[in-house]
Amino acid sequence: MKFMVLVKASVESEAGAAPKPELVEQMDRFNEQLAASGHLVETAGLTRSAEGARLRWFDGLAEPEVVDGPFAETKELVAGVWILRGESVAEIVGLMKQAPNPDRQAGTIEIRPMVESR
Template identity: 35%
Template structure:
């Protein structure tokens, strides 16, 4: 089972305030713990939405609409993520509870969401095989 720990943005992260050396050190220790346990798939912080681009599809078959950031409502934006693969939902929760406060001053928030697996999306064995093949291809490119 794969889970994404989504770190919510704050006004500071949206203003481009970087984590302190202590915060970075705590996150690196945590990420190394995940890596050593063999559950870490990816972990990254994101630039503020001021450099982001939003692509909207106003109607089926309609033309894509491009909107440049920044976007309002920092609490609805994402500042970073950690992707893990674990055996159970409870294990994912335990790992998420151990993540250091991402913003370091008690304002951090993490959202934990399960990632769809090919078998969740379709019962068609051919479609599942294509999804697994794509995943394997990506893993071979990024060992």
């Protein structure tokens, strides 16, 4: 089974601030461990929302509305993703509890099972 792990954005990530080199090094090692264990499918960081767009569909309209970023609600934004393989949400929670956070900064990671296409 595949899981998507969503790393929620922060004020810093939305400002385009690069992570500290220490965090990048620790994250690289963590990702290498996930790959070696067979859990890692893919990982990616996302640019700030100012570089993106949203499409919104409304009843009765033939075309979606296009909304250019940035988007106001940082708590609803995603700054990065992992796609992992595992047997259960509990297994992925256990793995992600080991994710580096050297500065003990507040943040949120959301874990969701992926629906496999048929």
